[in-house]
Amino acid sequence: MEKIILKDIPDLDKIDVYLANGGYSAWKKVLKEMKPDDVIDEVKKSGLRGRGGACFPTGVKWGFMPKGNEKPKFLCCNGDESEPGSFKDREIFEKNPHQFIEGSLIAAYAMGIQSVYVYIRGEYWRWINIMEKCIEDAYSKGMIGKNILGSGFSVEMYVHKGAGAYICGEESSLMNSLEGKRGYPRVKPPFPAAVGVWGNPTTINNIETLANVPEIINKGGEWFSKIGDPKHPGTLLFGVSGHVNNPGVYELPTGTPLMTIINDYCGGIRNGKDFKMIIPGGSSMPPLTKEESLNMKMDAESLKAVGSAIGTAGIMVMDEDTDIVHVLQRITKFYYHESCGQCTPCREGCGWMLKVLNRIMDGTGRSTDLDLLISVAENIEGNTICALGDAAAWPVKWTVRKFRKEFEAKITKENIELPVLNKVHGLRKSDEYVSIEDETNPVVENLIGKVQEIQKNDKIKHFSS
Amino acid sequence: MNTENYTPVFDENELKTVQMHISKYPKPMAAVMPLLWMIQEKYGWISVESMRYVGDLLKLPHDHVLGVATFYSMYFKKPMGKYHLQICTNVSCMLCDGYKIFNHISDKLGIKNKEVTQDGMFSIEEVECLGSCATAPMLQINNKEFHENLTVEKVDELLDKLRNSN
Numbered sequence: 001m002e003k004i005i006l007k008d009i010p011d012l013d014k015i016d017v018y019l020a021n022g023g024y025s026a027w028k029k030v031l032k033e034m035k036p037d038d039v040i041d042e043v044k045k046s047g048l049r050g051r052g053g054a055c056f057p058t059g060v061k062w063g064f065m066p067k068g069n070e071k072p073k074f075l076c077c078n079g080d081e082s083e084p085g086s087f088k089d090r091e092i093f094e095k096n097p098h099q100f101i102e103g104s105l106i107a108a109y110a111m112g113i114q115s116v117y118v119y120i121r122g123e124y125w126r127w128i129n130i131m132e133k134c135i136e137d138a139y140s141k142g143m144i145g146k147n148i149l150g151s152g153f154s155v156e157m158y159v160h161k162g163a164g165a166y167i168c169g170e171e172s173s174l175m176n177s178l179e180g181k182r183g184y185p186r187v188k189p190p191f192p193a194a195v196g197v198w199g200n201p202t203t204i205n206n207i208e209t210l211a212n213v214p215e216i217i218n219k220g221g222e223w224f225s226k227i228g229d230p231k232h233p234g235t236l237l238f239g240v241s242g243h244v245n246n247p248g249v250y251e252l253p254t255g256t257p258l259m260t261i262i263n264d265y266c267g268g269i270r271n272g273k274d275f276k277m278i279i280p281g282g283s284s285m286p287p288l289t290k291e292e293s294l295n296m297k298m299d300a301e302s303l304k305a306v307g308s309a310i311g312t313a314g315i316m317v318m319d320e321d322t323d324i325v326h327v328l329q330r331i332t333k334f335y336y337h338e339s340c341g342q343c344t345p346c347r348e349g350c351g352w353m354l355k356v357l358n359r360i361m362d363g364t365g366r367s368t369d370l371d372l373l374i375s376v377a378e379n380i381e382g383n384t385i386c387a388l389g390d391a392a393a394w395p396v397k398w399t400v401r402k403f404r405k406e407f408e409a410k411i412t413k414e415n416i417e418l419p420v421l422n423k424v425h426g427l428r429k430s431d432e433y434v435s436i437e438d439e440t441n442p443v444v445e446n447l448i449g450k451v452q453e454i455q456k457n458d459k460i461k462h463f464s465s
Numbered sequence: 466m467n468t469e470n471y472t473p474v475f476d477e478n479e480l481k482t483v484q485m486h487i488s489k490y491p492k493p494m495a496a497v498m499p500l501l502w503m504i505q506e507k508y509g510w511i512s513v514e515s516m517r518y519v520g521d522l523l524k525l526p527h528d529h530v531l532g533v534a535t536f537y538s539m540y541f542k543k544p545m546g547k548y549h550l551q552i553c554t555n556v557s558c559m560l561c562d563g564y565k566i567f568n569h570i571s572d573k574l575g576i577k578n579k580e581v582t583q584d585g586m587f588s589i590e591e592v593e594c595l596g597s598c599a600t601a602p603m604l605q606i607n608n609k610e611f612h613e614n615l616t617v618e619k620v621d622e623l624l625d626k627l628r629n630s631n
Contacts, residue, residue, distance in 0.1 A: 125610075181533065316598070
């Protein structure tokens with residue numbers, strides 16, 4: 001299988017090697033032969049979808065940008081890559097940085113953009129240095145700058161170093177961070193294509209998305225659209241970690257079976273064990289059970305069909321001895337730490353979920369805690385400005401649902417009073433419970449009576465424990 | 466590393482770098498993050514006095530700089546050890562014994578999360594995923610070099626090397 005991004009050519013980060021291997025030919029072709037709209041059409045034809053997790057068609061996104069030059073326009077390349085289990089952009093910075101630079105230049109040309117900012121997470125000190133060097137080299141060869149190759153088109157490119165905030169991978173938060181503010185996500189609409197950085201039209205693309213663009217221009221959108229799954233074409237950089245023999249980044253066509261990736265490329269599960277759970281696209285995505293994993297194809301549509309998502313294609317594999325409750329506790333701790341604090345459901349809800357998971361881990365969990373976790377998760381989901389709330393809620397909701405037995409095994413303590421409160425809490429949302437308005441229902445009658453009794457006895461410690 | 470409070474001053478060359486950062490963006494406010502990085506690079510941590518200094522350089526309200534400096538976890542708001550060890554314990558590292566590495570270092574140095582050893586040599590921090598999942602477990606030193614595929618033996622060697630490098 002031919003690789004589009006992680007080619008087997010050594011030293012591609014050196015501009016001379018990249019040029020000798022046909023580098024920047026797409027950029028030259030675009031400047032000489034193509035109009036901006038032709039470039040957008042070609043990308044639309046390729047069917048390229050965003051690689052950051054939302055899988056939005058890239059060509060369509062570019063088409064949202066206003067034509068004309070009344071206002072300056074900006075391109076932000078999202079290299080924040082902080083999703084646990086993802087380490088693909090780092091591989092691009094290291095192995096083929098110029099292809100990404102070329103892709104972002106082509107994107108800038110297609111949308112009439114004069115300033116490109118590459119936002120890289122602060123922890124990637126080494127890769128920031130690589131990118132700064134590569135951009136400097138590209139300037140010295142006349143690929144970036146004023147009146148590039150005599151075409152009359154000018155573009156500047158800068159690296160912006162983050163400082164350790166997961167939330168800045170969210171596009172509107174990234175824009176705030178770039179403006180020198182706290183990384184708070186913005187309410188949408190207005191969307192970035194209308195009001196982005198410094199109030200100007202902006203497009204935000206993932207590093208991997210942009211790295212695909214030069215080959216689409218060189219070989220044509222049609223060629224690209226025939227690779228992998230027709231609805232989600234191209235290759236993905238699968239970052240496999242956890243309990244496999246050969247973890248690493250593997251570039252494979254979309255729709256590659258999960259078991260092929262794990263057994264043929266990663267050498268199977270460590271120590272000849274069986275596996276229990278797989279997270280298919282970074283820690284935010286609902287996990288897969290063994291049964292779901294066996295016939296799973298790794299593309300956006302197949303994963304959507306089972307209620308998960310491709311995310312950043314960071315696959316985390318857990319063997320049969322893994323403590324699922326501990327894994328979920330660690331994931332929730334991450335979101336608790338990274339919630340920016342702007343929306344109450346996410347800020348408070350992540351803390352509540354963590355407290356409940358902590359007590360289950362400590363052995364003081366209650367029989368009703370599992371429904372409580374699902375209830376809190378469902379009240380975060382969809383009630384926040386950005387997707388971090390959903391990202392925190394999904395793993396909790398789906399891990400508890402799919403691996404309920406693992407959680408139940410840790411809960412030994414029965415508590416008579418708390419079920420009452422939990423059920424009242426659950427009444428608001430879940431279909432499994434009766435309506436609280438239905439006071440003639442004996443269950444509700446009984447519940448209300450018990451709640452009043454508890455309130456009288458001042459035993460409501462449920463949410464503060 | 467300045468362990469005491471300090472009053473920051475940039476020399477002529479550094480002020481040129483400040484201007485270079487400001488020129489990268491349409492508005493000077495955007496240079497606040499690069500300038501905070503410059504302060505941390507020079508003094509090891511970011512004091513309240515230096516937040517005021519950055520605010521004055523960019524003509525920003527001091528509280529805005531404080532807001533930014535406290536939002537981002539990689540800016541140190543207090544002095545850390547000469548070698549600040551940032552140990553990842555997120556899922557992929559955890560699956561590969563990341564906690565074993567963290568606890569080993571914590572026990573060996575006798576300090577807990579975000580504490581500094583008495584001699585000021587080491588501090589440790591439990592950090593979130595650093596994108597080194599295939600080479601787990603890992604740690605980063607002073608926001609810079611990654612040390613990957615760690616084992617207890619490798620950690621011991623690393624700590625000895627750092628201690629003797631003085």
